Amino acid sequence: MGLGCLSKSAVAVLKTDDKLKDAKIVFVVGGPGSGKGTQCEKIVAKYGYTHLSSGDLLRAEVASGSERGKQLQATMQKGELVPLDTVLEMIKEAMIAKADVSKGYLIDGYPREVKQGEEFEKKIGAPALLLYVDAKAETMVKRLMKRGETSGRADDNEETIKKRLDLYYKATEPVIAYYEKSGIVRKINSELPVDEVFAIVEKAIDELK
Numbered sequence: 001m002g003l004g005c006l007s008k009s010a011v012a013v014l015k016t017d018d019k020l021k022d023a024k025i026v027f028v029v030g031g032p033g034s035g036k037g038t039q040c041e042k043i044v045a046k047y048g049y050t051h052l053s054s055g056d057l058l059r060a061e062v063a064s065g066s067e068r069g070k071q072l073q074a075t076m077q078k079g080e081l082v083p084l085d086t087v088l089e090m091i092k093e094a095m096i097a098k099a100d101v102s103k104g105y106l107i108d109g110y111p112r113e114v115k116q117g118e119e120f121e122k123k124i125g126a127p128a129l130l131l132y133v134d135a136k137a138e139t140m141v142k143r144l145m146k147r148g149e150t151s152g153r154a155d156d157n158e159e160t161i162k163k164r165l166d167l168y169y170k171a172t173e174p175v176i177a178y179y180e181k182s183g184i185v186r187k188i189n190s191e192l193p194v195d196e197v198f199a200i201v202e203k204a205i206d207e208l209k
């Protein structure tokens with residue numbers, strides 16, 4: 001069947017979804033302060049991937065001062081998760097915007113729970129790799145407290161950090177077990193110095209080609 005029988009807007013929707021069909025997708029999962037953002041920056045520099053941090057997308061919405069942003073701000077300050085549909089829609093829009101130039105996508109800080117992964121696969125596609133950035137709780141707290149001195153982030157304080165960590169172990173760690181079954185998980189020890197961590201990351205990305 002051709003597309004002739006469909007309305008113009010229906011064709012537009014089909015085409016944008018189509019753009020992401022063969023996209024190389026990497027989920028970057030790890031606790032708060034584990035070093036996801038740091039490694040993503042290095043991957044962008046070497047491989048030209050598009051880095052989409054779900055937290056950054058949400059913070060941009062907060063910064064815009066919109067009504068939706070105000071609600072997001074309240075949720076994030078409490079260290080809770082924002083509604084799934086909101087984050088997924090933002091990620092999808094950002095992916096489509098880069099579809100013509102992107103060599104691949106780093107989806108940083110998503111999925112935060114198994115359901116988020118399932119919805120992503122339904123609406124966008126399957127990940128080719130999951131980078132599991134692993135550090136001890138003690139290390140993550142130390143890094144976040146240090147980052148909090150300069151980040152200006154409302155959630156980089158002791159109380160919210162504790163909540164984010166609890167939620168990570170409860171909701172996000174099961175995501176890793178869920179994807180183990182498909183054989184796409186690469187565990188990265190991020191207790192090491194940044195460049196040594198990146199050497200492990202590089203191997204995982206090189207395997208993708």
Ligand SMILES: Nc1ccn([C@H]2C[C@H](O)[C@@H](COP(=O)(O)OP(=O)(O)OP(=O)(O)O)O2)c(=O)n1
Nearest residue numbers: 032033054055076080081082087109110112164
């Ligand atoms: N899929 C997502 C991603 C983020 N958030 C919310 C809850 C988080 O606490 C906050 C900040 O997200 P980040 O990914 O920036 O937060 P992290 O705790 O992972 O910290 P970091 O920036 O250190 O990675 O946004 C969410 O609800 N759902």
Ligand SMILES: Nc1nc2c(ncn2[C@@H]2O[C@H](COP(=O)(O)OP(=O)(O)O)[C@@H](O)[C@H]2O)c(=O)[nH]1
Nearest residue numbers: 032033034035036037038143147192193194197
């Ligand atoms: N020693 C060390 N510090 C790191 C490493 N990765 C990140 N950090 C520091 O830890 C803090 C949190 O890192 P970030 O990339 O923002 O973590 P994210 O919360 O997982 O995105 C930053 O201030 C980094 O400087 C690492 O591999 N080794």
Ligand SMILES: [Mg+2]
Nearest residue numbers: 036037053055
């Ligand atoms: Mg980050």
